[in-house]
Amino acid sequence: MERRSTDAPMTLSGRIETTSVWSSDSANHRSDPKQRHDSVGKPTKQMASQAELSGRRAHADNRLKVTESLADLALQQTSQWFINNQNADGHWRGPLEGDTILESEYLLICGWAGRLDQETMIGCTKRILAEQLPEGGWAIYPGGDADPSASVKAYLALKMSGCDADSEPMKRARIAIAKAGGPWAVNSFTRFYLALLGQISYSDCPAVPPEMILLPDWFPVSLHRVSAWSRTMIVPLSLIWSFKPVRTLPRDRGIQELFADCSYEMGNRPVGGNDAWSRFFRIIDSAIKLVDCLGFRPLRRRAVMACRQWMLERFQGSDGLGAIFPPIVWSIVALRAMGCPDNSAEVSECWKQLEGLLERPDDETIRVEPCRSPVWDTAIAVRGLAEIVSPSDTISSSMSTAVDWLLAQEVRFAGDWSRRVQAVPSGWCFEYANRYYPDVDDTAMVLIAISSWMKQQNIVRKDHAGRRLSRVKKATRRGIDWLTAMQNSDGGWGAFDRNNNHELLCKVPFADHNAMIDPSSPDLAGRVLEAFGSLGHRVGEPVVDRAIEYLRATQESDGSWFGRWGVNYIYGTWQAIEGLRAVGISRDDPLVERGIKWLQSKQQPNGAWGESPASYVDPSLKGVGEPTASQTAWAVAALVAAGEGNSSSARRGVQWLLTTQRPDGDWNETAFTGTGFPKVFYLRYHYYRISFPLIAIA
Known part of the structure; x- marks a missing residue:
């Protein structure tokens, strides 16, 4: 993996001061009060010599180089893992x-x-x-x-x-x-x-x-x-x-x-x-x-x-x-x-x-298995690989094949959604084939993946790349138009239908599976905003502004957002912040600031994040649970999106990911971090523990 040289040492996220960033004291901004007092009272004796300062800088440089080496190794191992597990036609599918x-x-x-x-x-x-x-x-x-x-x-x-x-x-x-x-x-x-x-x-x-x-x-x-x-x-x-x-x-x-x-x-x-x-x-x-x-x-x-x-x-x-x-x-x-x-x-x-x-x-x-997840898994894998700077020819070829596969999966059929929406048929489903039910979440993730791939590859209009680019532009235009048409009246999005929010239906005796309707959710709104932002849409466009107002209205009093399709408030908060930042909301906006403060407050002493599905039943358990690679990656991604990639929280989160990665590029994770029906059915996406750390580290 190639890295650009700089005059100052680099972390995974940018320039830093030449201090020992991975020490527990610096990570938590602690120092000995007595030592500070002594330094002030006895400046001559306590001042370090120039040689000592140079030695400290050299030590910090060495530790940063070790950290960068670990990050490069992690990216190499994880990207190779994906290459090894890609299907011949270009797609991925995890258990x-x-x-x-x-x-x-x-x-x-x-x-x-x-x-x-x-x-x-x-x-x-x-x-x-x-x-x-x-x-x-x-x-x-x-x-x-x-x-x-x-x-x-x-x-x-x-x-x-x-x-x-x-x-x-x-x-x-x-x-x-x-x-x-x-x-x-x-x-x-x-x-x-x-x-x-x-x-x-x-x-x-x-x-x-x-x-x-x-x-x-x-x-x-x-x-x-x-x-x-x-x-x-x-x-x-x-x-x-x-x-x-x-x-x-x-x-x-x-x-x-x-x-x-x-x-x-x-x-x-x-x-x-x-x-x-x-x-x-x-x-x-x-x-x-x-x-x-x-x-x-x-x-x-x-x-x-x-x-x-x-x-x-x-x-x-x-x-x-x-x-x-x-x-x-x-x-x-x-x-x-x-x-x-x-x-x-x-x-x-x-x-x-x-x-x-x-x-x-x-x-x-x-x-x-409850179903198959090839479109979802492939889109997230492409998104992760597209984050790698200067990818090898093998990775580039792998992604191009995956993009071709994704383009072929577009659903050009007017399914059940068309009873309430007038739009040119488009969208992507979760599974191999489900033409009546393309969904908003998969469509947004595919658009993000394709956009990330285009930016990384710096696609030019020539030969086969030009023909592929033409297909990509048409598909992404249809996808954006379809997502726009699917926006709910409250500014958010449901998964499969527009304005499927008749709460009276939740009272019928059959409704105890807790998913009788498909209303807007903050995590979906955030992901769709991220898709819009990845393709150049910004604040000031009506569809974007309505979604931002929806996220303002649904932010919890503590700064978090609910996660309908992932566990839970860590997932929702990450996706909301990603979406807001993608369309141009400032890092200083109270929406973003409060979300980041909540995430930082839930970071565990070891640097990781975790949350149990129990938080769906008991909100006092928000952001509480065993640490997982996927949820740590979500939190780190939110911090990076908010411009906090060089913060102590982000560095500690990445360090935890680096030190817990297995030699084969995978991570150990048995927790269920996916959500089918809150309080009723949860999921373990086996690729989550690999795809999302790849995004966070890269």
Whole structure:
């Protein structure tokens, strides 16, 4: 790696004073008060000689050279890691890990469909048992408490796979489930699994009538008023609720022992909240069930056919319905319930997509992914590699191939988003194929990556580079126009739809997955602003100014911002600062200053940052958690963006990254720093711990 020479020593971020920047005293701006007093009182004796000063400077220079060498080595190792792991067509894709609900649900659907085989059972149960907490339950993220839904599904999956109820892990599990509230404390999705396997009645599940698909968009509870991911789950679930398929398990494979000790009050616990609207919707839920029980279903056949057609349309050009695990599972059950045989083209395609989500981290374990993340992973990798000064020809070629792959992934189809937005179809999705659902976050990240690549390569219009540049300019123009059209009325952005913020929908009994709508979030607003800024858009443009005002309105009183798609306030604060600075907001603006002060206040003594998903439940835990490479990199990136790259906080953060990197260029990180649904589902992006430190160090 080449570095420009300067007259003064350089840190990773710029010029510094010739002091020992990595010592604990200088890093924390501390010195001995007595020594200061002695220096003032006895200037002649305490003044260092010129030779001593020269020696100190030489020592500082040597330490800085060591630090620069470490940084260069880190960049070399990490960039080589990416070169080694790039796919032949130019893209990257890292493992995407969730909690054990995925393995549990996979076993449950295979058991329901009669497709359980020995290898699958052994592989999934091994991971489920490996993740069991010492107390007996299962958490939804490392370090979390036992979650009733995850624990009940794990227990049922293990029982169904033949685990002895009297074995030590199962005894511990029963105790933990009872402490967590028992089987009736589970969420709506879990109730549907229990009903599917004959453990409870469908009357214990929220009503999801298929007639909902016939309601007009202006109706308060219509299908297209809910979030895109909820939409893809509601439609197949409505068919399941209509047909109520059941495969009753043998008694020794069921979980009746979990219900045996439940009190009447636990069994009649209401689903949802206890406010007026929640109670109102529970009355509606009961009324729908009563009418259905009486057989009054004048629109049922029409609704069922509309749901089936809606699903089949969205199978096209997609890695399964919504390209995510839950809708694919429910699609299988819905189609089978409607009479489609298991070997039909539609059902076979669903099974193919579902089995494509199986990962085998070792010869014996099966881990199920919630979806694939190639576009996201590739865009972040390109963005990181583009930060390297004077990249090698190998890195340049690698990035160009990746950019070509990203350009080919642009979604030029008017999906569900087009019901509320008039724009030329564009955008990028998260997965390999999901043409109905390009999203704002991936689109913004791809635009940032491509812009970073263009600036680094100093692209000129000639030969193949010129043709590529022409494609890039057209794609980025369409992407910016699409993002502009997708801006919400409040100035922010949701992930998949415009103005998908009807909060009344969060009160229906089915809404306990905590993601019924897709409103604006500060982290998305920050990323979109960064994309706009990377392509030359600045303060004064209406779309930019509205987003800035949104971030002003959503900054927390302590200076932080909420993170919807990453854990949590560290993520949101980083992205907000990046976006604000990219469009020209001054580093002295109170928005930026307060955000930086909050980040600095959360830095740990070792120089790192960390935050647990527990902060979604308890805001007093903002910025508190085990240190991680990804979250430390986010904080450092925010400091650099705010012009604080030469601060003690930034240097200490980078030093922690340098000293914790593994020889192969990777970092150790087991924490879940990605967010699916706050309070419900979290993720471990295996590339986060590599991509983001690359950006921060470079």
